[in-house]
Amino acid sequence: MQPLLKVENVTKRFHQVVANDSVSFEVMPGEIHCLLGENGAGKSTIAECIYGFYKPDKGSISVNGEVLDLDSPAEAIRHGIGMVHQHFVLVTSMTVLENIVIGTDAATAILNLQSATDRIKAICARYEVEIDLNSKVWQLTVGQQQWVEILKALFLGARLLIMDEPTAVLTPQESRRLFKIFREMTGDGMSIILISHKLDEVMQSDRVTVLRKGKRVGTVVTRDSSKSELTNLMVGRDVNLNLVRERSDVGLPMLVVSGLHAANDFGTDKLNGVDLTLNRGEIVGIAGVAGNGQKELFETLMGVRRATSGRVMLADQDITNKTPREVQQAGIGHVPDDRFAEGLIPDFDIQSNLVLGVHRDQPFARRGFLKFGQIRSFAKQAMDEFAIQAPSAQTICRTLSGGNAQKVIVAREFAQASRVILANQPSRGLDVGVIEYMHKRLFEKRKEGFAILIASEELDELLALSDRILVLFKGQIVGEFSHGAVDLERVGLLMAGHFDDAPNPNADRSL
Numbered sequence: 001m002q003p004l005l006k007v008e009n010v011t012k013r014f015h016q017v018v019a020n021d022s023v024s025f026e027v028m029p030g031e032i033h034c035l036l037g038e039n040g041a042g043k044s045t046i047a048e049c050i051y052g053f054y055k056p057d058k059g060s061i062s063v064n065g066e067v068l069d070l071d072s073p074a075e076a077i078r079h080g081i082g083m084v085h086q087h088f089v090l091v092t093s094m095t096v097l098e099n100i101v102i103g104t105d106a107a108t109a110i111l112n113l114q115s116a117t118d119r120i121k122a123i124c125a126r127y128e129v130e131i132d133l134n135s136k137v138w139q140l141t142v143g144q145q146q147w148v149e150i151l152k153a154l155f156l157g158a159r160l161l162i163m164d165e166p167t168a169v170l171t172p173q174e175s176r177r178l179f180k181i182f183r184e185m186t187g188d189g190m191s192i193i194l195i196s197h198k199l200d201e202v203m204q205s206d207r208v209t210v211l212r213k214g215k216r217v218g219t220v221v222t223r224d225s226s227k228s229e230l231t232n233l234m235v236g237r238d239v240n241l242n243l244v245r246e247r248s249d250v251g252l253p254m255l256v257v258s259g260l261h262a263a264n265d266f267g268t269d270k271l272n273g274v275d276l277t278l279n280r281g282e283i284v285g286i287a288g289v290a291g292n293g294q295k296e297l298f299e300t301l302m303g304v305r306r307a308t309s310g311r312v313m314l315a316d317q318d319i320t321n322k323t324p325r326e327v328q329q330a331g332i333g334h335v336p337d338d339r340f341a342e343g344l345i346p347d348f349d350i351q352s353n354l355v356l357g358v359h360r361d362q363p364f365a366r367r368g369f370l371k372f373g374q375i376r377s378f379a380k381q382a383m384d385e386f387a388i389q390a391p392s393a394q395t396i397c398r399t400l401s402g403g404n405a406q407k408v409i410v411a412r413e414f415a416q417a418s419r420v421i422l423a424n425q426p427s428r429g430l431d432v433g434v435i436e437y438m439h440k441r442l443f444e445k446r447k448e449g450f451a452i453l454i455a456s457e458e459l460d461e462l463l464a465l466s467d468r469i470l471v472l473f474k475g476q477i478v479g480e481f482s483h484g485a486v487d488l489e490r491v492g493l494l495m496a497g498h499f500d501d502a503p504n505p506n507a508d509r510s511l
């Protein structure tokens with residue numbers, strides 16, 4: 001059988017960074033082929049080369065034996081290559097239909113639009129995707145927005161679909177469904193290139209190509225390999241995501257939230273009376289399906305969103321509806337879930353982002369003057385600790401890989417906080433080596449007496465970290481479990497809104 005895609009000796013540089021160093025691999029028809037590698041290994045870059053967004057400096061890319069002269073995504077699309085990006089590129093004020101047909105012939109004539117609609121509906125029916133073509137994209141969940149991206153690629157006739165960390169933003173149910181549909185697609189003869197840091201997902205592929213520092217270190221048949229072999233290929237050592245939990249002396253309440261109410265940006269109530277207490281020396285995990293108020297809870301605690309009622313006490317200080325700067329100065333650090341929108345100023349360099357918010361304070365400034373020496377040495381240390389890969393502390397954050405951007409935020413917030421850390425999906429997009437390091441640091445902070453709140457859609461991560469797990473459903477805490485007494489079955493039922501232990505037949509089909 002002839003490969004559908006052949007990548008041969010592709011090299012791509014950005015100034016002094018060699019993002020891809022003579023990379024070669026092949027994708028067969030009907031194959032799910034994973035690209036695996038540490039943050040900054042060059043996965044997104046090679047994907048963008050195949051999609052024609054970047055032109056390789058050297059090497060060739062061929063489809064069905066024909067060497068492509070790709071110099072734009074339009075050319076790639078003509079050859080049946082589609083891509084869903086790590087950060088979506090939809091126009092949120094337009095409808096699903098408009099987003100799919102934009103830039104195609106169908107967008108210009110009413111007759112074409114009708115046949116386009118029919119074709120999109122047929123694709124939806126084939127893969128059992130229920131989506132209203134007339135809703136505006138901003139009204140959709142992140143999972144549904146991803147479907148719009150996939151439908152767009154299929155509408156344009158993709159035979160090879162490149163997915164860059166698709167499930168980083170999906171709920172576990174959505175990601176299970178996505179994989180089922182991937183298999184139906186490959187059954188229809190399509191091929192998929194999947195980029196993911198989640199080893200459970202990687203293990204569902206047919207083959208895996210591992211990249212390390214821009215070079216290919218190997219391609220393996222997935223069923224002949226294992227998670228630990230893949231981890232070793234990727235980071236060059238064993239990684240342990242189940243660190244030994246040392247005993248921690250849980251102290252007095254540090255952060256006490258009572259009866260908290262808040263709405264989302266569209267005025268819909270998202271927090272409906274949240275009560276929770278974080279004690280010193282304790283990690284509390286929030287389990288819940290995305291969209292049940294996690295985002296609003298963290299934002300309200302941080303002063304980014306207004307509480308409509310209720311109270312937030314930090315020790316004996318009332319911090320309800322204080323400004324973000326006041327909350328930060330009170331000793332609370334925050335890792336938001338949307339790194340490019342809320343966590344970073346993309347056009348600033350790494351060192352500026354690392355001292356964001358405290359650059360006017362000791363030790364980074366004195367009498368109104370910034371102390372650049374201090375800022376530089378702090379940045380260097382943070383970059384070493386979190387293995388932030390960039391040519392220097394003056395690298396602009398926009399050019400960082402997704403995971404490296406996330407590391408800048410985590411490093412800053414861990415360094416700035418003195419009493420409380422609030423982290424919403426902190427490990428999203430991080431490679432396993434960095435997750436291991438972050439977990440180690442969280443345990444250190446817990447030992448130092450920090451009160452820590454973490455939301456994660458990875459139950460395994462919550463189980464490994466948390467002293468207590470709270471389940472958030474429709475803006476309320478509906479269950480609590482202490483470490484060692486977690487009933488996973490029950491957590492799952494509560495997350496799906498079942499308080500009477502009856503399984504919900506529709507839980508897996510919600511899109």
Ligand SMILES: Nc1ncnc2c1ncn2[C@@H]1O[C@H](COP(=O)(O)OP(=O)(O)OP(=O)(O)O)[C@@H](O)[C@H]1O
Pocket residue numbers: 014017018019037038039040041042043044045046389390399400401402403404429
């Ligand atoms: N437009 C750009 N300008 C400069 N450097 C870039 C640019 N895009 C990527 N890089 C650099 O190329 C390297 C590879 O980045 P890439 O985004 O391909 O990594 P990745 O494997 O996708 O990582 P992640 O898992 O974090 O998403 C990184 O060092 C990154 O900083």
Ligand SMILES: [Mg+2]
Pocket residue numbers: 043044045086164401402403
């Ligand atoms: Mg990437």
